[in-house]
Amino acid sequence: MKLRSIEMVLPQAEAAANYLTDIWGAALAGIHNNTFYIRGSGTFAYLVALEEGEEKFVRSITWECESDELAALKQRLAKLELKTKPIESDDLGGGQGILVELAEGEVFRFLTGSEHVEPLQGKDLPVKLTHVVCNSIDAEASGHLVEEALGFTVSDRTKGMVFVRCNQSHHSTAFARSGFASLNHIAFEMEDVDAVMRGIGRLRDNDTAPAWGPGRHGPGANVFAYFIAPFGAVVEFSTAVEIVPDDYQAGAPEDWTWPPKRIDQWGISDKDFDGLKQAEQQFCFRRDWQPEAIS
Known part of the structure; x- marks a missing residue:
């Protein structure tokens, strides 16, 4: 899948x-x-x-x-x-x-x-989506539900998120411990780290600085740069997410801690906490269809 x-x-x-x-x-x-x-x-x-x-x-x-x-x-x-x-x-x-x-x-x-x-062809084109993250009122319950209902697997838990995979890529979605339900962000997979950095440069050429990044996450170990798009959503350049074996042991929040003032492996970038939180509430999910039995 x-x-x-x-x-x-x-x-x-x-x-x-x-x-x-x-x-x-x-x-x-x-x-x-x-x-x-x-x-x-x-x-x-x-x-x-x-x-x-x-x-x-x-x-x-x-x-x-x-x-x-x-x-x-x-x-x-x-x-x-x-x-x-x-x-x-x-x-x-x-x-x-x-x-x-x-x-x-x-x-x-x-x-x-x-x-x-x-x-x-094009080294600076996103290749695909690497993950789409949801904000959650109860991220633990959401993680358990997708394991039971969808056959997904929780890869890691941090104090901020429950990471979930549907194949060997560390996560294709995650549930952020936000206290509200909405879209958190959309992550585009780039060809490599250079493509991520060129993307950051392209956005800076258009007078847009990252809201967070560049950096390297703990869970998944992917390189990232987050931006707040003009239409309101949070979008991410990402690459090199970790490929995990079937017997990968999910980490707990205490397994993913950083030294003071750090929020990723590199610790070289600031994060616009307020701006990102506001953008993460722009798009809620909506069911505009009537349920029907499946067979």
Whole structure:
């Protein structure tokens, strides 16, 4: 199973798409049904869908899976009282699968049979999404739920987050101990550390400094730089997330501590705590569909 994309609704979607293509460095995959589709250099049809709407919200976070993974997912969900719906995707790439709403309103979509596209050349293009993080009222409960309901695995726990994986990449999502439910940030996988640093330079050329970074995280060990996008969301350049074995032992908060005044391995950058917290509350999840039984 692989994280594929995030689907968002917002005012001035075209301006947000222009930011992601002209400044952030992604590519336009197409425009369809009042929605702008943004892709990277990899083979996914798109990474971010931006639909024009009056209010900001996240429609879904999407994973691609094999048919046997989807069947196992349906079996797990049938035993739980979560809202679900079978769906046929009309987004770029298509596919069919299910929608599921988690306990705090997060909407996850699982598709099989989606079409892939030819890769693009370009060292500064994001390759794919490496993770999408959710804010949570009860991150521990959210971590337990996705293990039980989705078959995901908790990789690590810190005082700030519960990190969750769906394959050998250390995390494809995480639940931040925020006290509220919303989108925390979207992380774009870059080709290497140089691509991350060139991305930071490109944003600085456009009068935008990182809200946090560059740095290297503890859990996952990925290099990062966070920015607050003009459309309100937190977006991250990231690379080199740790690949973990099946028997990886999840760490506890006491396993991930830093010396005073440090909040990552390098300790070279400041963090705009207030600005990031405000941006992390811009996009809540919204279910705009009626639940149906899945079979």
